[in-house]
Amino acid sequence: xxxxxxxxxxxxxxxxxxxxxxxxxxxxxxxxxxxxxxxxxxxxxxxxxxxxxxxxxxxxxxxxxxxxxxxxxxxxxxxxxxxxxxxxxxxxxxxx
Numbered sequence: 808x809x810x811x812x813x814x815x816x817x818x819x820x821x822x823x824x825x826x827x828x829x830x831x832x833x834x835x836x837x838x839x840x841x842x843x844x845x846x847x848x849x850x851x852x853x854x855x856x857x858x859x860x861x862x863x864x865x866x867x868x869x870x871x872x873x874x875x876x877x878x879x880x881x882x883x884x885x886x887x888x889x890x891x892x893x894x895x896x897x898x899x900x901x902x903x
Contacts, residue, residue: 813899820891828884851883852876 810818832850840846840859848855854877858869 813895816895816899817892820895821888824888824891825884828887832880849876849880852879854880 828850832848835850836846836848836853837844838846840857843858845856845858847853852873854873856869856871856873
């Protein structure tokens with residue numbers, strides 16, 4: 808199977824987009840649960856929160872996994888991928 812310029816650009820563009828999203832997620836996350844802080848993961852919405860510090864209601868730890876925020880993160884990534892693919896398609900149509 809030979810990859811055309813449009814398919815190659817789409818694959819490379821989507822790969823770069825996903826890597827950028829992963830890098831943004833990791834760089835905007837905090838990993839401070841071990842030092843009475845919070846560990847929060849997610850970009851642009853935090854979908855994972857945990858702490859091992861002292862809490863008001865005497866819970867030993869707090870763990871929250873927010874499926875709604877994870878779905879929003881994935882939806883935003885999907886919309887960006889669709890926009891990128893549309894831009895690539897328009898570029899190759901105009902280029903002809």
